[in-house]
Amino acid sequence: ETGVTQTPRHLVMGMTNKKSLKCEQHLGHNAMYWYKQSAKKPLELMFVYNFKEQTENNSVPSRFSPECPNSSHLFLHLHTLQPEDSALYLCASSQAGLGQGRIYEQYFGPGTRLTVT
Amino acid sequence: AQSVTQLDSHVSVSEGTPVLLRCNYSSSYSPSLFWYVQHPNKGLQLLLKYTSAATLVKGINGFEAEFKKSETSFHLTKPSAHMSDAAEYFCVVTGGYQKVTFGTGTKLQVIP
Numbered sequence: 228e229t230g231v232t233q234t235p236r237h238l239v240m241g242m243t244n245k246k247s248l249k250c251e252q253h254l255g256h257n258a259m260y261w262y263k264q265s266a267k268k269p270l271e272l273m274f275v276y277n278f279k280e281q282t283e284n285n286s287v288p289s290r291f292s293p294e295c296p297n298s299s300h301l302f303l304h305l306h307t308l309q310p311e312d313s314a315l316y317l318c319a320s321s322q323a324g325l326g327q328g329r330i331y332e333q334y335f336g337p338g339t340r341l342t343v344t
Numbered sequence: 345a346q347s348v349t350q351l352d353s354h355v356s357v358s359e360g361t362p363v364l365l366r367c368n369y370s371s372s373y374s375p376s377l378f379w380y381v382q383h384p385n386k387g388l389q390l391l392l393k394y395t396s397a398a399t400l401v402k403g404i405n406g407f408e409a410e411f412k413k414s415e416t417s418f419h420l421t422k423p424s425a426h427m428s429d430a431a432e433y434f435c436v437v438t439g440g441y442q443k444v445t446f447g448t449g450t451k452l453q454v455i456p
Contacts, residue, residue, distance in 0.1 A: 231387070233387075268448075269445075269446050269447065269448045269449075270434065270446040272444055317387055317388065319387075319388075332378060332390050332393050333388075333390075334390070335380075335387035335388040335389070336387050337385075337386055337387045338385075338386075338387050340385075
């Protein structure tokens with residue numbers, strides 16, 4: 228496997244369910260990101276991890292809980308979501324994160340299409 | 345403050361004709377600028393980047409962009425559109441601590 232992978236690619240969940248999204252990067256990067264992409268809205272940065280430490284939380288509701296056990300893996304735990312949380316969730320990685328000096332380009336996974344019913 | 349404006353939400357060109365996707369930015373810092381492309385049901389792929397080196401940047405698939413500080417622009421161009429270029433394109437500006445801002449995207453349609 229190369230690049231950034233995300234599983235599952237599609238997820239349908241009820242509002243009372245608990246599920247997790249997984250992201251894995253095979254690029255040797257030290258920073259990982261979660262983004263939300265909704266129709267007709269700009270891409271929203273949700274969380275940033277640098278060297279496994281969370282360095283950014285863009286006022287994301289607590290029903291979204293990220294976890295970064297190591298520099299290669301990133302999870303997004305979901306619980307009691309709302310229908311408006313339905314979106315494409317994109318994971319990305321880069322050599323070093325925002326605020327670490329030089330700005331590096333990000334590499335994106337294919338995304339998880341989440342539908343909350 | 346930092347912002348990016350993609351001036352056209354949709355652009356339609358005929359195959360073989362030039363492509364111009366417009367992007368204007370504002371930033372309190374010396375920005376880095378990127379263009380990404382997203383094909384349907386796929387993640388974003390980096391096309392090219394500007395990080396304060398040459399102002400004319402060449403990317404993949406024949407795309408290029410020119411950084412014009414006086415006009416605060418970073419427009420994306422390609423001399424000849426191909427059917428496979430049909431996708432959504434995002435202009436991104438980064439600068440300062442923990443700031444990355446995506447444009448709202450431009451959907452490119454290529455007519456055969």
